[in-house]
Amino acid sequence: MDLQQVFRRPILAVADNPVVERTIRRSGGGLVSRFVAGETLDLALVQVRRLAESDLTATLDQLGENVRTAAEATTAVDSYTTILSELAAAGLEPNISVKLTMLGLDFGDEVAHANMLPVLRRAAEVKGFVRIDMEGSAYTEQTIAITERLHAEYPGVVGTVIQSYLRRSEADVERLTRKNIRIRLVKGAYAEPASVAFQGREAVDNAYRMLLVRMLGRAPYPAIGTHDPALIELTKERATTLGLSPDSYEFQLLYGVRRDEQVNLRQAGHNVRIYVPYGTEWYPYFTRRIAERPANALFVLRSLVDR
Ligand SMILES: Cc1cc2nc3c(=O)[nH]c(=O)nc-3n(C[C@H](O)[C@H](O)[C@H](O)COP(=O)(O)OP(=O)(O)OC[C@H]3O[C@@H](n4cnc5c(N)ncnc54)[C@H](O)[C@@H]3O)c2cc1C
Numbered sequence: 001m002d003l004q005q006v007f008r009r010p011i012l013a014v015a016d017n018p019v020v021e022r023t024i025r026r027s028g029g030g031l032v033s034r035f036v037a038g039e040t041l042d043l044a045l046v047q048v049r050r051l052a053e054s055d056l057t058a059t060l061d062q063l064g065e066n067v068r069t070a071a072e073a074t075t076a077v078d079s080y081t082t083i084l085s086e087l088a089a090a091g092l093e094p095n096i097s098v099k100l101t102m103l104g105l106d107f108g109d110e111v112a113h114a115n116m117l118p119v120l121r122r123a124a125e126v127k128g129f130v131r132i133d134m135e136g137s138a139y140t141e142q143t144i145a146i147t148e149r150l151h152a153e154y155p156g157v158v159g160t161v162i163q164s165y166l167r168r169s170e171a172d173v174e175r176l177t178r179k180n181i182r183i184r185l186v187k188g189a190y191a192e193p194a195s196v197a198f199q200g201r202e203a204v205d206n207a208y209r210m211l212l213v214r215m216l217g218r219a220p221y222p223a224i225g226t227h228d229p230a231l232i233e234l235t236k237e238r239a240t241t242l243g244l245s246p247d248s249y250e251f252q253l254l255y256g257v258r259r260d261e262q263v264n265l266r267q268a269g270h271n272v273r274i275y276v277p278y279g280t281e282w283y284p285y286f287t288r289r290i291a292e293r294p295a296n297a298l299f300v301l302r303s304l305v306d307r
Pocket of ligand 1: 229
């Protein structure tokens with residue numbers, strides 16, 4: 001039985017309950033710090049430096065999504081430009097991941113696009129890169145269209161994410177590759193209906209394989225965002241078969257997940273980037289990490305019951 005598939009929807013639904021949220025916010029401590037680098041930029045930078053000691057690069061994500069006011073979106077613009085400057089000043093690669101709903105996408109495409117411009121301007125100034133994370137399927141088309149516009153204005157400074165569970169992704173990979181826009185390939189972390197997304201691990205993994213094979217050697221500097229050993233192996237095999245230079249793609253893994261593998265991949269000569277989330281708004285991100293793995297959910301449940 002596909003436990004991940006069976007549990008994801010109910011776990012995400014339970015996590016939405018305000019009482020559960022309050023309880024986890026108060027006492028989820030130990031597991032939260034495994035997945036989230038800290039509540040402040042300074043704490044996150046400590047972790048980025050620690051990763052750099054193992055020659056691992058990072059993409060920083062200041063957690064937050066679906067802001068409720070235009071002022072909150074403006075605050076996010078300011079903090080993203082500051083993060084880029086601080087990374088550059090610290091001699092670290094200025095690479096961040098952002099969510100368009102944190103930059104006001106719920107107020108319209110124009111708002112999100114306008115808010116991205118100062119972020120990309122700063123990224124271009126410090127020779128950095130901004131990855132636009134992919135959110136729920138209600139935002140997919142807008143996210144891709146805005147990325148295309150931004151890429152035309154700041155070529156090579158911005159890219160986005162494709163989720164293999166979405167039925168539309170094959171066409172989206174072609175669309176972005178044709179425009180030379182960088183893609184991070186992931187399986188997808190939201191609970192999506194069968195009308196838009198493949199259901200079940202096998203179908204999602206098969207789609208990932210197919211997209212991976214399409215992208216390697218063709219798409220510009222693809223990011224292979226997975227912890228799945230079979231998909232990591234397939235990437236290595238295809239790269240060898242195609243004679244790809246290790247500098248023509250990178251693996252990306254989440255902070256706190258398969259930490260040994262992160263180091264092993266780097267020691268084997270692959271480029272490895274760790275997605276480092278931080279900030280006070282960690283709850284939705286944390287619940288998606290819990291929903292990915294039934295064992296994590298049991299761990300949270302046990303620690304709550306113990307209290
Ligand atoms: C760098 C990066 C960026 C991402 N960006 C996005 C995005 O923009 N949009 C989006 O929808 N999704 C994003 N994701 C999440 C992604 O969609 C998956 O939900 C997540 O990566 C789990 O899938 P997997 O490919 O690792 O395979 P799985 O089959 O889920 O996991 C393979 C193995 O990895 C380990 N593992 C995986 N997840 C966990 C976990 N939470 N805790 C402990 N162990 C775990 C386990 O050993 C598991 O058996 C991102 C993932 C990565 C790595």
